[in-house]
Amino acid sequence: MDEDKRITLDNLSVRYRGAEDAQLKNVSATASIGQIVGIIGNSHTGKSTLCRVLAGVIPNIISAEITGSCEVLGHSPVHEWPNFNSLTGVVLQNPAGQLSGLADTVADEMAFDLINQGISEDVINKRVANVAAQMGLTDQLVQTPESLSGGQMQRLAIATAIVTQPTILIMDDPTSEMDPLGRQQFFHWLANVQSTTVFIVSSEIDDLSEIADRIWVMDDGQLVEQGTPQAVFNYLDADRQIPKPTAYQLAAGMNWHLSNGALPVTPSELKEAYDGKN
């Protein structure tokens, strides 16, 4: 496959200035254009640092020692950041920190990135209306960003990231403050995203298993597993203490296997395994 259609991390290590240990240790991984990559792992395992490298925040904004290489769709976030930044949308862990602080309304906040790109007002209005509808924020467009709830604030943060129609979307725990319905709507929306390569850190294992093309498992700064959700959760070491999808746990309890011998990880696979058993 062409280099400009792949994401390749090769022996990537990152150590923050002043830190004794590296936050990422010899991470090597691949994914393809248009895929959704779910990044999972326990706390302080390097997930956010990986997102920062993929977004080019390290070393362009936050100083750190980097060895190895990171190529995303033919671009290097480390060496070609200004160009790379125009292709990416980033959702930070803290949604309030993502807001400009100078917007009177939710609509203004969404428009901020587009104004920065010098886009005309007509286009800005259309894009803002479109993205607000996608994120369920149409009724909040004239409210102040500060008046939003935590979940709405997170949807606004996502809206600000996708309003520029990025080729690469990097999201660090974007649903942590959402209610169950909001989270469900978000993953439904994400499943239908097209022409965008998505990296998403999340602890919503069930949702990730359904929508992700690949799962990367982080532990102590290392990428310990990578592959399809089915492959990863079937071979994931129990010592990692990462919860398995509900479908997997149920199927394991009932001894329902798929035709390939693996345990299902999504509801549709669970049904398939059930039908195969009966």
Add this chain to the structure above:
Amino acid sequence: MTDQSMLSGNPAGKSRWFNAIDPISKLLLILDMALLSFASTNLLLEAGLITGGLLLLLFSKVSSTTVKALGFSLFLIFTMLVIQGLFYSKNQTVWFSIIGINFYKEGLIYATTLGSRVLVIILASGFFMVTTSISENAKYLEQSGLSYKTVYVLMSVCYILPEIMGNMRKIQQAQRVRGVNPQKTVIQKLKSVLPVLIPLVIKTLDQSMTRSISLQLRGFDNPNRKALKSTNRYRLVSGLHIGLTFAAIILIGWKLWTKISGLL
């Protein structure tokens, strides 16, 4: 919805009289009122300025922040009155006594003059703060030709104080919920502030760093940035600028002249 602008860069309707005054004129008004207050020791003039400032606030918006600021400054002024009324170095004439403690005329007049000046500045600044949003200032300055980066640095100073106060409220609320400090008296409130000062500053700096990262990711220093053209809703901009600047120059000149002539 897409047919008309939903962005406040192009405000439609809902405009009140103070929205027609541009931010620079409002800042010049603060300067003029402060200079006028400092130019004279006439208490009638001070009373007039305070009344003017109060009217400006009453006919615009009165926010809880302004009321709190006024309450705090009145508390300070009261302590000034007590201290100066008792201990001012030029005290000579006893004005009145409370439980045998003498309050002197000279000290009380001096403290009243100082307090009036503080009030004038707070009322004029309060008018500016309640009638001008940070984003309005930012837009105005950007349209006046400043780069957005410079505007942001200037405006972030305005932004960081409410952020610190917001963080402080959250921390104090958490303290009260945990029963760490009941914060019923002023002393208890002050005591609760001291131990959280360093974490408060660190938290605010951390938030500022996150915002800085986010702004760079969102391309706020992009050379292609084009500020939205807003319809000019400000009235008499040049006239107000010239008039208020002229008044400020006259007041400074007059103050300097009285100082110099006093030396001669």
